[in-house]
Amino acid sequence: MSLTLPTIPLPNSQVDPGDFSEEEIEAEAIRLQGAIQQLHRWPIEACRTIAPLTLEINRLKEERDVFLIAHSYQTPDIIYGVADEVADSYTLSKAARDAPQMTILFSSVRFMAETAKIVSPHKTVIHPSPEAGCSLSDGITAQDVRDLKTQYPGVPVACYINTTAAVKAECDVSVTSSNYLRICERLPGDRLIFVPDRFMGAHLQKSLEGRKEVIVFDGECEVHATFTGEKVRHWRKQIGEEVSVLAHPECGADVLEEADFVGSSEKLINEAVRLGSLNRPNVMLITECGTAERVLAETDSELNLFGACVMCRHMKATQLEDILQALKEPRADQIIEIDQEIIARAQRNLEEMFRLAE
Numbered sequence: 001m002s003l004t005l006p007t008i009p010l011p012n013s014q015v016d017p018g019d020f021s022e023e024e025i026e027a028e029a030i031r032l033q034g035a036i037q038q039l040h041r042w043p044i045e046a047c048r049t050i051a052p053l054t055l056e057i058n059r060l061k062e063e064r065d066v067f068l069i070a071h072s073y074q075t076p077d078i079i080y081g082v083a084d085e086v087a088d089s090y091t092l093s094k095a096a097r098d099a100p101q102m103t104i105l106f107s108s109v110r111f112m113a114e115t116a117k118i119v120s121p122h123k124t125v126i127h128p129s130p131e132a133g134c135s136l137s138d139g140i141t142a143q144d145v146r147d148l149k150t151q152y153p154g155v156p157v158a159c160y161i162n163t164t165a166a167v168k169a170e171c172d173v174s175v176t177s178s179n180y181l182r183i184c185e186r187l188p189g190d191r192l193i194f195v196p197d198r199f200m201g202a203h204l205q206k207s208l209e210g211r212k213e214v215i216v217f218d219g220e221c222e223v224h225a226t227f228t229g230e231k232v233r234h235w236r237k238q239i240g241e242e243v244s245v246l247a248h249p250e251c252g253a254d255v256l257e258e259a260d261f262v263g264s265s266e267k268l269i270n271e272a273v274r275l276g277s278l279n280r281p282n283v284m285l286i287t288e289c290g291t292a293e294r295v296l297a298e299t300d301s302e303l304n305l306f307g308a309c310v311m312c313r314h315m316k317a318t319q320l321e322d323i324l325q326a327l328k329e330p331r332a333d334q335i336i337e338i339d340q341e342i343i344a345r346a347q348r349n350l351e352e353m354f355r356l357a358e
């Protein structure tokens with residue numbers, strides 16, 4: 001039951017390899033293969049094909065003083081080829097805010113680029129794939145939150161960070177997969193509204209049982225919703241030896257009950273690398289495939305990854321060609337613009353997260 005990572009189509013290079021010398025392309029291909037660390041899925045021929053693209057993107061990035069950040073679920077050619085920083089969405093937004101560059105290119109889904117704009121309103125934030133959405137953030141509107149507030153007047157509203165700027169502006173505080181329990185516990189009163197993730201909401205209901213009533217919206221991450229406790233038990237049985245199950249909190253409660261460790265993407269990567277260093281190589285990752293790609297690239301230990309990861313079609317919508325085009329000449333729909341009033345209200349929401357997370 002070894003983990004098989006899905007094939008990622010190679011980009012059609014728009015860059016004339018003649019723009020770079022054979023030596024430059026060969027050196028870049030070797031660098032890419034060494035960083036990605038998957039010799040079979042990313043053979044040297046594939047790395048040679050994308051090398052002119054990564055070379056050109058890196059050249060343009062420097063020439064135009066652009067800080068390029070990529071979410072962990074982006075493909076390895078983006079993560080190890082052109083990104084200046086890779087992490088979860090909120091860590092990246094803070095990195096974008098603190099970077100000296102005034103232009104940020106965020107390779108990810110739309111709501112993440114919006115979060116970067118909220119924390120850096122004075123910077124230009126480019127999002128190469130405007131159509132790259134997210135089933136969680138697109139599953140709720142600002143009007144849905146207003147309706148909930150009318151139905152439950154005075155009840156504080158917490159939103160998972162996977163929401164649009166307009167939704168954040170309507171909520172009292174944002175939470176991440178690392179701090180949602182702590183923050184919701186600290187909200188005033190004995191009731192709270194949690195949007196939009198019903199799985200995280202169910203986990204909150206269980207954790208706060210007897211202390212707070214949690215009113216939950218009915219959204220879900222289409223990737224993590226595909227896992228079930230039954231599948232995990234089935235895979236465990238097939239493996240037939242000791243395996244550590246690591247799951248993302250966007251999974252359902254039945255999956256989390258089977259997990260030995262629950263955490264955000266960064267925490268899952270760190271835990272898998274830690275287990276490898278302790279000579280506990282059997283790991284089942286219950287999350288998006290990008291996490292497994294990063295684990296393989298970022299550990300020197302022999303790890304046996306099991307289970308079946310799921311690719312997020314939204315996250316995989318961005319390719320190197322999109323990044324190159326957006327760097328060269330971004331279209332209007334690739335530049336994040338948010339109404340000033342929404343930015344100000346969404347900023348208050350994020351400041352409240354910092355205050356309550358301490």
Ligand code: SF4
Nearest residue numbers: 134135221222223312
């Ligand atoms: S993995 Fe889930 S939460 Fe993340 S972008 Fe895809 S649909 Fe949204």
